[in-house]
Every structure is written in structure tokens, then in C-alpha cells.
Amino acid sequence: MPTLLDDLSNAASDSVERLRATTAAVRVMFTWLGVRKTLSAEQKSQAAETFGAERTYLSAGKKLLDTSHPSFKAVTSVRTQILAYWRNVSLPFPEPGIRLIRQVMIEGFSLQLTTFRQELEESVRQLETRYDELKSAARRRLGSLYNASDYPATLRGWFDVSWDFPSVEPPNYLHRLAPQLYEREAARVAARFDEAVQLAEQAFTEELAKLVSHLTERLSGGDDGKPKIFRDSAIENLREFFERFRQLNVRSNEQLDSLVSDARSIVSGVQPQQLRDDAALRQEIATQLSTVQATLDGLLVDKPRRNILRRGKG
Known part of the structure; x- marks a missing residue:
């Protein structure tokens, strides 16, 4: 005779199978310009001397760009919107960077991410027009820590979003081999x-x-x-x-x-x-x-x- 434990187990099994049959794994990935950089060994030594500390016990870095600038914030805002949308239309999955989306929502998801990518590209173009201004501000604020080689010649290609639908099921060929x-x-x-x-x-x-x-x-x-x-x-x-x-x-x-x-x-x-x-x-x-x-x-x-x-x- 079925027990309560059996009913709970069967209900849980049905939910698992339903989830596997109706969802797909979805992953969202970003290419993003780093705006912080660790100081060189020589710079860390100079900083350590200032405080009378040993260099190996000191961790120090520099901020390359003012991320509070409106043009930079516009770029990060798009990323925030993308992440919020991804989480709102999907369910968690216990593997890093992967969530589950209803299969019927895949097309709409891809269309929305394409729109977000276009918005990101436009915000990066606007940021590019202020890039020299941001580098000049960094030169003033960083002083001798400023290094022109830390900055790419252009921001094109340094900010992007991509997405895919990786399989999380075991490959069929494995069953044969x-x-x-x-x-x-x-x-x-x-x-x-x-x-x-x-x-x-x-x-x-x-x-x-x-x-x-x-x-x-x-x-x-x-x-x-x-x-x-x-x-x-x-x-x-x-x-x-x-x-x-x-x-x-x-x-x-x-x-x-x-x-x-x-x-x-x-x-x-x-x-x-x-x-x-x-x-x-x-x-x-x-x-x-x-x-x-x-x-x-x-x-x-x-x-x-x-x-x-x-x-x-x-």
C-alpha cells in the first residue's frame, strides 16, 4: 500500500522529469574590460617602503578608469539589465554559470539578448567618445602609476555579451562506447x-x-x-x-x-x-x-x- 513517503517521492520524481523534458540549459557570458590592475613588483616595493612593510605581505592595485562616469555607468547598466533578465526568465541549476529556461521561451530569449547586445554596442560607442577624457583623468589621478600600455587603443571588442544553450545530458555516443x-x-x-x-x-x-x-x-x-x-x-x-x-x-x-x-x-x-x-x-x-x-x-x-x-x- 503506498505511503506518504512514496507519494512524496513520486511527486518529486515527476517534477524532475517534467523539468528535464521542458527546459534547456542557458548560459550568458560577457567579455568585459578590466578596470583594475595589480601594481608591478617595483611599484609594490615602493609602496611597501612608504609603510615600512615587506613587499610580499602587501597587496596593491590601481584603478584604470573612473567607473562612476555616466558613460561608463551606461555600459554597466546594460550588463545589469541582461543579468536581471536572464535570472527572471530562468531557474537555478547546480552548475556554475548555467540556468534552465523553458524550451518555448528560447526564441524570445535570444531576440531579447540580441536587443540587449545592440544596446550594449551603442553604449560602448558613446563611451568611446569619452575614452580620451577618461584616460586623461586617470593620468592626473594616478600620477607616476599611470601607464599608457594599460589601455587598449580602442574599446571596440572589449565589451560584449554572448549566450548559448549547452547540453547537460550525457551524450548518446557514450551509451554505445x-x-x-x-x-x-x-x-x-x-x-x-x-x-x-x-x-x-x-x-x-x-x-x-x-x-x-x-x-x-x-x-x-x-x-x-x-x-x-x-x-x-x-x-x-x-x-x-x-x-x-x-x-x-x-x-x-x-x-x-x-x-x-x-x-x-x-x-x-x-x-x-x-x-x-x-x-x-x-x-x-x-x-x-x-x-x-x-x-x-x-x-x-x-x-x-x-x-x-x-x-x-x-
Whole structure:
């Protein structure tokens, strides 16, 4: 007769297989100009003498460009947007630099990354027009540490983004050439996807708990008898989470699915201005969200035990 442990194990196995069947690995890579450089041995010796220190115990470097300059910040802003987008449309995977994306989203992902690459190229072109100015500023600030050879003649080719969809499954030819090795690799990949399911579940739980906690705190009580100020983003961020959860959820935890549904229902149709204007509504929403938050906190505390249950069979 099936037990609760069997049901949990079967549900976890279904989630793993679903994840493997519907997602692809995606990797985003950057070519990026380094703006810091370690001092030469001679320069480190001079610095050590200033402090009466031994050179081998001293670590020192120099900053080549002013990264706070608006033109440079525009370039780094594009990189930040790319990383945020990549993380928002994908799930974690327990291998460095790799995340999982729904196969149906691959085309849209590539189109968006192409747009980002064009924006990056344009921002680099703008930075190029200020490059001489930035080098002149560095020459003034670095003094004798300035070295023209530290700087490329042009910034073209020094900033770029690329992406690919590497296979994380064992190669088919391995099954023919080395069956035992193939089986070991297949088991390793299965374990990776099992961990990916847990990572996704944990990430969604932690994010929802953070968003619900923040909104509840903003709605509860007040400062000096007045309602606390909260921004529209407190509601908007929750709704963005609901949409991302709908797209990426691996359906590995019925309790989490239920909590997301409850939170969505609580704020459904509620506008930020209504919460500012209606104290009774504000208190009602806060009370309902507090119940969701308490259960989420329990999920986070109980996570080690649930992992044991999920891994208990096999």
C-alpha cells in the first residue's frame, strides 16, 4: 500500500522529469574590460617602503578608469539589465554559470539578448567618445602609476555579451562506447535536476516570503499614528512574481502552489491607491497576508526535514 513517503517521492520524481523534458540549459557570458590592475613588483616595493612593510605581505592595485562616469555607468547598466533578465526568465541549476529556461521561451530569449547586445554596442560607442577624457583623468589621478600600455587603443571588442544553450545530458555516443560510464553520467544528471527542483522551490519560497513580508509590514500599523508609506512597487513586484511563477513553476510543492494562489487572490484587483485611502481594506489585506507569511516562514524553517523526505526513497 503506498505511503506518504512514496507519494512524496513520486511527486518529486515527476517534477524532475517534467523539468528535464521542458527546459534547456542557458548560459550568458560577457567579455568585459578590466578596470583594475595589480601594481608591478617595483611599484609594490615602493609602496611597501612608504609603510615600512615587506613587499610580499602587501597587496596593491590601481584603478584604470573612473567607473562612476555616466558613460561608463551606461555600459554597466546594460550588463545589469541582461543579468536581471536572464535570472527572471530562468531557474537555478547546480552548475556554475548555467540556468534552465523553458524550451518555448528560447526564441524570445535570444531576440531579447540580441536587443540587449545592440544596446550594449551603442553604449560602448558613446563611451568611446569619452575614452580620451577618461584616460586623461586617470593620468592626473594616478600620477607616476599611470601607464599608457594599460589601455587598449580602442574599446571596440572589449565589451560584449554572448549566450548559448549547452547540453547537460550525457551524450548518446557514450551509451554505445561505455555503457557503465553512461549510466553513471545519467545518474549524475538526474541528481543535478533533482537539486534544480529543490533550488527552484527554495528560490520561489524565499522570494514570495520576502515580498509578502514587505507588503504586510508596510500595511500594518503606522508611524506616529499615520499609515506607513509604501510604494506602488510593493504590489507590482508581487504581481510580477505571480506571472514568473506561472511561467516557471515546476509544480514540485502543492503547499507552495496553494500559498501563491492565496496571495494572488488576496491582492487581486487591489490598487495601491485604494490601500492608501482605505484603512479598513489596508488592515484586512495585512491580516490575510500575515496568515500566508506565517505558513511561508514555516516552510522555510521546515525545509531541511522536507529535503530528507524527498530524498528518503531510493
